[in-house]
Amino acid sequence: MPITFRDATKADxxxxxxxxxxxTLGERREDPSLxxxxxxxxxxxxxxxxxxxxxxxAERDGAVVGTMQLxxxxxxxFKGAWRGQIEAVRVAxxxxxxxxxxxxxxxxxxQCRARGCRMxxxxxxxxxxxxxxxxxxxGWTRSHEGFxxxx
Amino acid sequence: MPITFRDATKADxxxxxxxxxxxTLGERREDPSLxxxxxxxxxxxxxxxxxxxxxxxAERDGAVVGTMQLxxxxxxxFKGAWRGQIEAVRVAxxxxxxxxxxxxxxxxxxQCRARGCRMxxxxxxxxxxxxxxxxxxxGWTRSHEGFxxxx
Numbered sequence: 001m002p003i004t005f006r007d008a009t010k011a012d013x014x015x016x017x018x019x020x021x022x023x024t025l026g027e028r029r030e031d032p033s034l035x036x037x038x039x040x041x042x043x044x045x046x047x048x049x050x051x052x053x054x055x056x057x058a059e060r061d062g063a064v065v066g067t068m069q070l071x072x073x074x075x076x077x078f079k080g081a082w083r084g085q086i087e088a089v090r091v092a093x094x095x096x097x098x099x100x101x102x103x104x105x106x107x108x109x110x111q112c113r114a115r116g117c118r119m120x121x122x123x124x125x126x127x128x129x130x131x132x133x134x135x136x137x138x139g140w141t142r143s144h145e146g147f148x149x150x151x
Numbered sequence: 152m153p154i155t156f157r158d159a160t161k162a163d164x165x166x167x168x169x170x171x172x173x174x175t176l177g178e179r180r181e182d183p184s185l186x187x188x189x190x191x192x193x194x195x196x197x198x199x200x201x202x203x204x205x206x207x208x209a210e211r212d213g214a215v216v217g218t219m220q221l222x223x224x225x226x227x228x229f230k231g232a233w234r235g236q237i238e239a240v241r242v243a244x245x246x247x248x249x250x251x252x253x254x255x256x257x258x259x260x261x262q263c264r265a266r267g268c269r270m271x272x273x274x275x276x277x278x279x280x281x282x283x284x285x286x287x288x289x290g291w292t293r294s295h296e297g298f299x300x301x302x
Contacts, residue, residue, distance in 0.1 A: 013227075016227060017227065020227065020228050029228075029229050029230070030228070030229075030230065031230065037230055037231075039230050039231035040227055040230065040231050042231055043225055043226060043227045043231030043232075044227060044231075046225040047225050047226075047227070050203070050225065052201070052203070053224075053225060055227065069226060069227070069228075071222075071224055073204075073222055073236075073238070074194055074197040074198050074201065074204060075194060075198075075220060075238060075239065076164075076167060076168065076171065076191055076194045076195060076198070076206065076220070076239070077171050077180075077181070077220075077238070077239045078180050078181075079180070079181065079182065079188055079190050079191065080188075080190035080191050080193055080194030080195075081194075085224075087224070087226065087228070088226065088227070088228045109300060109302070112302065113302050117302055118301070118302055119299055119300065119301050119302060120299070120300045120302065121274070121297065121298065121299050121300075122297075122298050123272070123274060123295035123296065123297050123298070124295060124296050124298065125294060125295055126293075126294055126295060126296055132296055132298075135298045138300075139300060140298040140299065140300045141298065141299050141300070142277075142296050142297070142298055143276060143277055143297065143298070143299050144274035144275060144276055144277060144296075144297025144298075144299065145274065145275050145277055145283055145293050145295075145296075145297060146272065146273075146274050146293070146294065146295025146296060146297040147272065147273050147274070147275065147283075147286045147291040147292065147293055147294070147295075148270055148271070148272050148291065148292050148294050148295065149260060149270065149271045149272075149289075149290060149291045149292070150269070150270050151260070151263065151264050151268055151269055151270060151271065
Protein backbone atom coordinates (compact mmCIF):
# COMPACT_ATOMS: atom_id res chain seq x y z
CA MET A 1 0.00 0.00 0.00
CA PRO A 2 1.65 3.31 -1.02
CA ILE A 3 2.33 6.07 1.50
CA THR A 4 1.47 9.67 0.62
CA PHE A 5 2.43 12.88 2.38
CA ARG A 6 0.60 16.18 2.77
CA ASP A 7 0.27 19.16 5.09
CA ALA A 8 -2.04 18.37 7.99
CA THR A 9 -5.49 19.91 8.34
CA LYS A 10 -7.35 20.61 11.57
CA ALA A 11 -9.28 17.35 11.07
CA ASP A 12 -6.00 15.39 11.41
CA UNK A 13 -5.25 16.78 14.86
CA UNK A 14 -6.73 13.92 16.96
CA UNK A 15 -4.72 11.40 14.90
CA UNK A 16 -1.54 13.48 15.28
CA UNK A 17 -1.92 13.78 19.05
CA UNK A 18 -2.65 10.04 19.31
CA UNK A 19 0.59 9.30 17.44
CA UNK A 20 2.52 11.63 19.76
CA UNK A 21 0.90 10.07 22.83
CA UNK A 22 1.50 6.47 21.80
CA UNK A 23 5.27 7.05 21.82
CA THR A 24 7.29 5.75 24.82
CA LEU A 25 8.46 9.23 25.76
CA GLY A 26 5.32 11.05 24.61
CA GLU A 27 2.81 9.04 26.63
CA ARG A 28 3.85 10.88 29.79
CA ARG A 29 3.31 14.31 28.33
CA GLU A 30 0.37 14.27 25.88
CA ASP A 31 -3.39 13.95 26.32
CA PRO A 32 -5.18 12.45 23.29
CA SER A 33 -8.60 12.23 24.98
CA LEU A 34 -11.53 13.82 23.12
CA UNK A 35 -12.52 16.58 22.96
CA UNK A 36 -8.86 17.54 22.56
CA UNK A 37 -7.30 19.99 24.96
CA UNK A 38 -7.79 23.36 23.14
CA UNK A 39 -4.06 24.11 23.46
CA UNK A 40 -3.50 21.56 20.67
CA UNK A 41 -5.80 23.40 18.28
CA UNK A 42 -4.23 26.76 19.07
CA UNK A 43 -0.80 25.27 18.39
CA UNK A 44 -1.97 23.79 15.10
CA UNK A 45 -3.38 27.13 13.93
CA UNK A 46 -0.11 28.91 14.73
CA UNK A 47 1.83 26.33 12.70
CA UNK A 48 -0.64 26.40 9.79
CA UNK A 49 -0.40 30.22 9.58
CA UNK A 50 3.43 30.28 9.56
CA UNK A 51 5.13 29.83 6.17
CA UNK A 52 8.30 28.51 7.87
CA UNK A 53 6.41 25.72 9.67
CA UNK A 54 4.78 22.61 8.23
CA UNK A 55 2.92 19.92 10.15
CA UNK A 56 3.00 16.86 7.90
CA UNK A 57 0.95 13.67 7.94
CA ALA A 58 1.74 10.39 6.19
CA GLU A 59 -1.33 8.59 4.85
CA ARG A 60 -1.86 4.96 3.88
CA ASP A 61 -5.19 3.81 2.50
CA GLY A 62 -6.87 6.99 3.77
CA ALA A 63 -5.58 6.67 7.35
CA VAL A 64 -3.00 8.89 9.07
CA VAL A 65 -0.09 6.58 9.93
CA GLY A 66 2.69 9.07 10.62
CA THR A 67 3.45 12.69 11.43
CA MET A 68 6.37 15.10 11.67
CA GLN A 69 6.98 18.83 11.86
CA LEU A 70 9.29 20.71 9.49
CA UNK A 71 10.77 24.10 10.41
CA UNK A 72 12.72 26.27 7.98
CA UNK A 73 15.29 28.42 9.76
CA UNK A 74 17.13 31.32 8.12
CA UNK A 75 20.65 32.04 9.37
CA UNK A 76 23.71 34.21 8.83
CA UNK A 77 26.20 31.37 9.35
CA PHE A 78 27.32 29.31 6.34
CA LYS A 79 27.07 32.46 4.17
CA GLY A 80 23.41 33.00 4.88
CA ALA A 81 22.23 29.41 4.59
CA TRP A 82 18.73 28.21 5.44
CA ARG A 83 18.43 25.06 7.55
CA GLY A 84 15.59 22.58 7.60
CA GLN A 85 14.72 21.04 10.93
CA ILE A 86 12.66 17.92 11.54
CA GLU A 87 10.90 17.47 14.89
CA ALA A 88 8.45 15.02 16.43
CA VAL A 89 8.72 12.20 13.87
CA ARG A 90 6.24 9.45 14.71
CA VAL A 91 4.99 6.34 12.87
CA ALA A 92 2.03 4.24 14.05
CA UNK A 93 3.34 1.39 16.19
CA UNK A 94 1.55 -1.33 14.23
CA UNK A 95 3.34 -0.21 11.03
CA UNK A 96 6.90 -0.03 12.34
CA UNK A 97 9.48 -1.93 10.37
CA UNK A 98 7.69 -1.37 7.04
CA UNK A 99 10.02 1.42 5.92
CA UNK A 100 7.55 4.25 6.47
CA UNK A 101 9.98 6.22 8.62
CA UNK A 102 12.59 6.05 5.88
CA UNK A 103 10.10 7.31 3.30
CA UNK A 104 9.06 10.13 5.63
CA UNK A 105 12.62 11.32 6.20
CA UNK A 106 13.49 11.07 2.50
CA UNK A 107 10.39 13.12 1.64
CA UNK A 108 11.22 15.71 4.34
CA UNK A 109 14.77 16.06 3.01
CA UNK A 110 13.39 16.72 -0.48
CA GLN A 111 11.07 19.42 0.88
CA CYS A 112 14.06 21.09 2.54
CA ARG A 113 16.07 20.87 -0.67
CA ALA A 114 13.16 22.41 -2.62
CA ARG A 115 13.10 25.32 -0.14
CA GLY A 116 16.81 25.94 -0.79
CA CYS A 117 18.10 24.65 2.56
CA ARG A 118 21.82 23.84 2.69
CA MET A 119 21.44 21.49 5.64
CA UNK A 120 18.79 19.48 7.49
CA UNK A 121 19.03 18.83 11.22
CA UNK A 122 17.23 16.88 13.90
CA UNK A 123 17.86 15.63 17.40
CA UNK A 124 16.90 12.27 18.83
CA UNK A 125 16.68 11.30 22.51
CA UNK A 126 19.81 9.32 23.56
CA UNK A 127 17.52 6.45 24.65
CA UNK A 128 16.36 5.86 21.05
CA UNK A 129 19.24 3.69 19.85
CA UNK A 130 17.29 2.11 16.99
CA UNK A 131 16.40 5.57 15.67
CA UNK A 132 20.08 6.58 15.72
CA UNK A 133 21.13 3.58 13.64
CA UNK A 134 18.21 4.34 11.31
CA UNK A 135 19.38 7.95 10.69
CA UNK A 136 22.98 6.80 10.19
CA UNK A 137 21.85 4.25 7.61
CA UNK A 138 20.08 7.08 5.79
CA GLY A 139 23.39 8.98 5.57
CA TRP A 140 22.98 11.44 8.43
CA THR A 141 26.02 12.38 10.56
CA ARG A 142 25.73 12.11 14.34
CA SER A 143 27.99 15.14 14.76
CA HIS A 144 26.43 17.09 17.63
CA GLU A 145 25.39 16.81 21.26
CA GLY A 146 21.80 17.94 21.83
CA PHE A 147 21.15 19.95 24.99
CA UNK A 148 17.72 20.80 26.43
CA UNK A 149 16.69 23.01 29.32
CA UNK A 150 13.13 22.78 30.64
CA UNK A 151 11.60 26.07 31.75
CA MET B 152 33.00 46.27 32.13
CA PRO B 153 29.29 45.33 31.90
CA ILE B 154 27.92 43.33 28.97
CA THR B 155 24.67 44.43 27.35
CA PHE B 156 22.49 42.57 24.84
CA ARG B 157 20.32 43.84 22.01
CA ASP B 158 18.90 42.82 18.63
CA ALA B 159 21.50 43.31 15.90
CA THR B 160 21.19 46.03 13.26
CA LYS B 161 22.54 45.91 9.73
CA ALA B 162 25.58 47.92 10.90
CA ASP B 163 26.58 45.00 13.18
CA UNK B 164 26.78 42.52 10.32
CA UNK B 165 30.56 42.77 9.60
CA UNK B 166 31.27 42.21 13.32
CA UNK B 167 28.87 39.24 13.42
CA UNK B 168 30.43 37.58 10.37
CA UNK B 169 33.93 38.19 11.79
CA UNK B 170 32.89 36.42 15.02
CA UNK B 171 31.47 33.49 13.02
CA UNK B 172 34.63 33.30 10.87
CA UNK B 173 37.08 33.46 13.76
CA UNK B 174 35.66 30.22 15.18
CA THR B 175 37.63 26.98 14.64
CA LEU B 176 34.80 25.38 12.68
CA GLY B 177 33.50 28.61 11.12
CA GLU B 178 36.77 29.73 9.54
CA ARG B 179 36.37 27.15 6.79
CA ARG B 180 32.88 28.26 5.81
CA GLU B 181 32.57 32.04 6.27
CA ASP B 182 33.99 35.03 4.38
CA PRO B 183 34.32 38.19 6.52
CA SER B 184 36.14 40.22 3.84
CA LEU B 185 34.66 43.64 3.01
CA UNK B 186 32.48 44.48 1.24
CA UNK B 187 30.55 41.56 2.71
CA UNK B 188 29.17 38.89 0.42
CA UNK B 189 25.58 40.16 -0.25
CA UNK B 190 24.16 36.79 0.84
CA UNK B 191 24.93 37.83 4.44
CA UNK B 192 22.85 41.00 4.15
CA UNK B 193 19.93 39.16 2.55
CA UNK B 194 20.04 36.62 5.39
CA UNK B 195 20.09 39.38 7.99
CA UNK B 196 17.07 41.09 6.46
CA UNK B 197 15.09 37.84 6.44
CA UNK B 198 15.89 37.31 10.14
CA UNK B 199 15.11 40.94 11.07
CA UNK B 200 11.68 40.73 9.35
CA UNK B 201 10.68 37.47 11.08
CA UNK B 202 9.08 37.81 14.54
CA UNK B 203 10.19 34.26 15.47
CA UNK B 204 13.87 35.00 14.75
CA UNK B 205 16.28 37.24 16.66
CA UNK B 206 19.91 37.90 15.82
CA UNK B 207 21.48 39.11 19.06
CA UNK B 208 24.73 40.94 19.76
CA ALA B 209 26.54 41.27 23.07
CA GLU B 210 28.23 44.63 23.57
CA ARG B 211 31.02 45.71 25.91
CA ASP B 212 32.20 49.30 25.99
CA GLY B 213 30.47 49.97 22.64
CA ALA B 214 32.04 47.01 20.81
CA VAL B 215 30.30 43.84 19.60
CA VAL B 216 31.95 41.00 21.53
CA GLY B 217 29.44 38.18 21.01
CA THR B 218 26.55 37.01 18.89
CA MET B 219 23.87 34.32 18.80
CA GLN B 220 20.60 33.58 17.01
CA LEU B 221 17.35 32.80 18.80
CA UNK B 222 14.51 30.95 17.05
CA UNK B 223 11.06 30.48 18.58
CA UNK B 224 9.39 27.29 17.34
CA UNK B 225 5.69 26.49 17.86
CA UNK B 226 4.79 22.82 18.20
CA UNK B 227 1.93 20.42 18.86
CA UNK B 228 3.97 18.10 21.10
CA PHE B 229 4.06 18.77 24.87
CA LYS B 230 0.44 20.02 24.65
CA GLY B 231 1.22 22.76 22.18
CA ALA B 232 4.45 24.03 23.74
CA TRP B 233 6.74 26.62 22.15
CA ARG B 234 10.47 25.88 22.13
CA GLY B 235 13.31 28.35 22.07
CA GLN B 236 16.38 27.39 20.08
CA ILE B 237 19.83 28.94 20.33
CA GLU B 238 22.18 28.71 17.33
CA ALA B 239 25.59 30.06 16.37
CA VAL B 240 26.75 31.26 19.81
CA ARG B 241 30.11 33.02 19.50
CA VAL B 242 32.23 35.13 21.87
CA ALA B 243 35.31 37.11 20.76
CA UNK B 244 38.39 34.96 21.31
CA UNK B 245 40.27 37.59 23.33
CA UNK B 246 37.39 37.70 25.86
CA UNK B 247 36.94 33.98 26.46
CA UNK B 248 37.03 32.86 30.06
CA UNK B 249 35.48 36.09 31.34
CA UNK B 250 32.00 34.63 31.77
CA UNK B 251 30.45 36.36 28.75
CA UNK B 252 29.14 33.10 27.28
CA UNK B 253 27.39 32.30 30.54
CA UNK B 254 25.76 35.74 30.59
CA UNK B 255 24.67 35.32 26.96
CA UNK B 256 23.02 31.95 27.58
CA UNK B 257 21.33 33.15 30.78
CA UNK B 258 19.96 36.16 28.88
CA UNK B 259 18.79 33.97 25.99
CA UNK B 260 16.98 31.63 28.39
CA UNK B 261 15.17 34.62 29.94
CA GLN B 262 14.07 35.79 26.47
CA CYS B 263 12.65 32.32 25.79
CA ARG B 264 10.87 32.29 29.14
CA ALA B 265 9.39 35.75 28.43
CA ARG B 266 8.07 34.41 25.10
CA GLY B 267 6.30 31.58 26.92
CA CYS B 268 8.62 28.76 25.78
CA ARG B 269 8.44 25.56 27.83
CA MET B 270 11.90 24.41 26.74
CA UNK B 271 15.11 25.77 25.25
CA UNK B 272 17.33 23.64 23.02
CA UNK B 273 20.65 23.84 21.25
CA UNK B 274 23.18 21.51 19.67
CA UNK B 275 26.95 21.70 19.95
CA UNK B 276 29.50 19.98 17.72
CA UNK B 277 30.89 16.85 19.41
CA UNK B 278 34.42 18.31 19.07
CA UNK B 279 33.56 21.19 21.45
CA UNK B 280 34.15 19.42 24.77
CA UNK B 281 34.66 22.62 26.76
CA UNK B 282 31.34 23.96 25.50
CA UNK B 283 29.58 20.77 26.62
CA UNK B 284 30.93 21.05 30.15
CA UNK B 285 29.94 24.72 30.10
CA UNK B 286 26.29 23.95 29.22
CA UNK B 287 26.12 21.17 31.82
CA UNK B 288 27.44 23.56 34.50
CA UNK B 289 24.61 25.93 33.51
CA GLY B 290 22.06 23.17 34.22
CA TRP B 291 21.37 21.94 30.67
CA THR B 292 20.79 18.23 30.05
CA ARG B 293 22.81 16.51 27.31
CA SER B 294 19.85 14.28 26.47
CA HIS B 295 19.90 14.06 22.67
CA GLU B 296 22.05 13.05 19.72
CA GLY B 297 22.25 15.78 17.09
CA PHE B 298 22.14 14.63 13.46
CA UNK B 299 22.94 16.79 10.41
CA UNK B 300 22.62 16.10 6.71
CA UNK B 301 24.32 18.45 4.24
CA UNK B 302 22.41 19.10 1.02
